[in-house]
Amino acid sequence: MTSTVPASLTRSAERSALQAVLLDMDGTLVDTEGFWWDAERDVFAELGHQLDEAWRDVVVGGPMSRSAGYLIEATGADITLPELTVLLNDRFEDRIGRDVPLMPGAERLLAELAAHGVPTALVSASHRRIIDRVLLSLGPANFALSVAGDEVTRTKPHPDPYLLAARELGAEPARCAVIEDTATGVASAEAAGCRVVAVPSIAPIAPAEGRIVVGSLEHVDLAFLRELVAPGA
Template sequence: MTTTIPALAIRTGEGSALEAVLLDMDGTLVDTEGFWWDVEVEVFAALGHTLQDSWRQVVVGGPMTRSAGFLIEATGADITLAELTVLLNKGFEERIDHALPLMPGARRLLAELTAHEVPTALVSASHRRIIDRVLTTLGPRHFALTVAGDEVPRTKPHPDPYLLAAAGLGADPARCAVIEDTATGVAAAEAAGCHVVVVPSVTPIAPSVRRTVVSSLEEVDLAFLCGLVTQMR
């Protein structure tokens, strides 16, 4: 189940419309999108199959059931979805136990949100076992709530994870800023009615209404997020 603590009152200045910040994990806060692809390549190589580089754009950012299912179908590998899921999670855990690099600006942004008591949630398509391991590096104190991909009936690109996070924080989705890195995550956040800040990782993403694209989290701070949501109001 989701892990929650009481949401703290936001202190972002008079007139701000920002009620909460919801953050993706892989490729947004931690530099791990490449880890997942490396594990997928390694596992399928052991099964006697070579993955095409173009498939990386298909599997990035999505739930493991979708990504793993696609790769099984594309390669014809003799393995079940359940068996592959175990192998992928195990391989990923081994990598993050060895090294877990944060994205530039991630630590500073999380510290700022925490210092100003901004209700913040971690919303990931990764499984709970993965999120809990990553939280030991990110710091669980930075998040009032976490949502894992294996804890919701429909994960990204469906809006459910972000709607659940907003509700858990007592926030209006229209007054939430979401930070994402993939088209799958962006689709989920936009479908939930949130304003999205995109830091593209694997594939380019164009700006649009309620979607702001930046090159790095170094460009994002609390004032920036407050300004975006207030402007949209």
């Protein structure tokens, strides 16, 4: 985890029920879910296996250990989980190059949160090496801290990453707004007790109590997030 949390950030949210905004990365802020599938498909092709498109919904949004482990079992590929993890991360980094495409509305939303001093964290199941690379496109200054999937004992769908981010920001989970694109990420945030905005990227997500589903980040702004965590919302 990396953290640069000045005391003024936590104080800035005192006048609002919203204390912090916690954001997923792949498929939420950056248009990379397809890149991960491309990496998985290419690596397994080199191992002599073809991936079934139906598996894409199974592996999306989860930790590397779960996704890679599932594909090893499904294909019967002769490779260990640590070996595959290295290959997939290498291929993904090659795929994104120097610039990562942002999702519509992401740049505007991050700029608005920064302008109003809202404590913001990037919470991803991706490994630290990938997060640090993507942060170059998202702007490290837009986040007080980031939590990587290989820095917690249990990553998504467990609540640990979001509980850690909220704690480091000095925020109550119930007063944190989380933005996620997959059912796995939504489950993690809701288990932590956060309010959730779901922006589905690959598979649909149904609305539920404490959760709002929107079609794009272009529908999300600071006023929207404050309303999400307002008393009685």
